[in-house]
Amino acid sequence: MDVETEMTEQTLAAYMLTLGEQAKAAARAMAMASSESKNQVLLTLAERIETEAEMLIAENHLDLDAGKANGLDAALLDRLELNPARIVGMADGLRQVAGLADPVGQVSNSAVRPSGIEVGQMRVPLGVIGIIYESRPNVTADAAGLCLKSGNAAILRGGSEAIHSNQAIGKLIQESLAAVGLPAAAVQVVATTDREAVRHLIQMQEYVSVIVPRGGKGLIERVSREATIPVIKHLDGNCHVYVDADADLDKALAIAVNAKTHRFGVCNAMETLLLHKNIAATLLPNLQKAYEKFDVELRGCALSQGLVQGLTNAVEADWETEYLAPILAVKIVEDLAQAIDHIEHYGSHHTDAIVTENYTTARRFIGAVDSSSVMVNASTRFADGYEYGLGAEIGISTDKLHARGPVGLEGLTTQKYVVYGSGNIRE
Numbered sequence: 001m002d003v004e005t006e007m008t009e010q011t012l013a014a015y016m017l018t019l020g021e022q023a024k025a026a027a028r029a030m031a032m033a034s035s036e037s038k039n040q041v042l043l044t045l046a047e048r049i050e051t052e053a054e055m056l057i058a059e060n061h062l063d064l065d066a067g068k069a070n071g072l073d074a075a076l077l078d079r080l081e082l083n084p085a086r087i088v089g090m091a092d093g094l095r096q097v098a099g100l101a102d103p104v105g106q107v108s109n110s111a112v113r114p115s116g117i118e119v120g121q122m123r124v125p126l127g128v129i130g131i132i133y134e135s136r137p138n139v140t141a142d143a144a145g146l147c148l149k150s151g152n153a154a155i156l157r158g159g160s161e162a163i164h165s166n167q168a169i170g171k172l173i174q175e176s177l178a179a180v181g182l183p184a185a186a187v188q189v190v191a192t193t194d195r196e197a198v199r200h201l202i203q204m205q206e207y208v209s210v211i212v213p214r215g216g217k218g219l220i221e222r223v224s225r226e227a228t229i230p231v232i233k234h235l236d237g238n239c240h241v242y243v244d245a246d247a248d249l250d251k252a253l254a255i256a257v258n259a260k261t262h263r264f265g266v267c268n269a270m271e272t273l274l275l276h277k278n279i280a281a282t283l284l285p286n287l288q289k290a291y292e293k294f295d296v297e298l299r300g301c302a303l304s305q306g307l308v309q310g311l312t313n314a315v316e317a318d319w320e321t322e323y324l325a326p327i328l329a330v331k332i333v334e335d336l337a338q339a340i341d342h343i344e345h346y347g348s349h350h351t352d353a354i355v356t357e358n359y360t361t362a363r364r365f366i367g368a369v370d371s372s373s374v375m376v377n378a379s380t381r382f383a384d385g386y387e388y389g390l391g392a393e394i395g396i397s398t399d400k401l402h403a404r405g406p407v408g409l410e411g412l413t414t415q416k417y418v419v420y421g422s423g424n425i426r427e
Helices: 009-032 035-051 053-069 074-080 084-098 138-149 160-180 196-201 217-226 249-261 277-292 302-307 316-320 336-346 359-368
Strands: 107-112 118-125 128-133 153-157 187-189 210-214 239-243 270-276 297-300 327-333 351-355 373-376 395-397 405-407 413-420
Touching: 009 118, 009 128, 009 153, 009 187, 009 196, 035 053, 035 084, 035 138, 035 160, 053 074, 053 084, 053 160, 074 160, 084 138, 128 138, 128 196, 138 153, 138 160, 138 187, 138 210, 153 196, 160 187, 196 217, 210 217, 210 395, 239 249, 239 336, 249 270, 249 277, 249 351, 270 277, 270 336, 277 302, 277 327, 297 302, 302 327, 316 327, 316 336, 327 336, 336 359, 351 359, 359 373
Parallel strands: 128 153, 128 210, 153 187, 239 270, 239 351, 270 327, 297 327, 351 373
Antiparallel strands: 107 118, 118 413, 395 405
């Protein structure tokens, strides 16, 4: 379908209904597809992306030109751009997913019951996954690869700023599916920039099993508020590092610097640093010098301002904010309990870390902090599907059902009980 900017409500409703019907039918075929055929789609697609690089770049230039005309800032234009290195990255990512173990059909917790039946749990696809994302066209290939490998169908709704790039990648995906004998409709890229398409997608509970929003807080809040379908999401990444009284201060310095400065605009970057009062006077001056090299603004509590000069006064909003910028809130705490209370009150349940050499303290922190990732003596930047050995991720969830933390192939499946008997009847 050619790109449409706006449709009548009736036409849009009919179009989205068609996408849903086709995806649901394709999902049944994908659920039964062999690992070999799914892998072959991904490998075929990787090759097609590389051989059609010039076409993809040409289509991407249409989006870049429109973005410049519409006043997109440099950061958004950078995320939007497809260059040769990013195209190779897309292809390599698909090959990596093809090399991962297929979770579909895996049986766990199998046991023979006293009645003689054998009960186990088998991993099965979720069905149709709706993914809503912004800016980065490489997400089209990444998301499709994960959905296909996990035996699902997908409806992808990218941002209007990347419509030509996404449609071009979507065409290659469908051609690769058809070449392997799987339904092309297993991945459909919404071909309209009409914002109402999102509303239809997140309320198509008859056809769509789960929604995954990938983008800014505004998008995720809207999807969470309006969706009538389960949503895999996180709203904020207000991550903390707590440096304990028993910390190795060399480790603490390296971890605190990396957690904040490795990348600023990511959800697993540290936004608040908590320092035990016994080590703050020694560690904070060294941290300040290290952060100065990265132009990080420190916003501190009264106690931290008393230890070093140049800290901006931290206000209540600073403890609550996901900066996604070179800004860090610093607070000195009395003990582990106060650190945990602060994290519980202000945190987003994304990723929080402790630096300590005290095993008992570490265990208390792990048990008390209710986040999707809790770390001991490691940077929060490790909260990532690739770093966790998932190969790739569709996103990160701070919810507790059904997936939590980085969501990879296994998170795109669910389980059903399978029972084997030999003519058993219940007495």
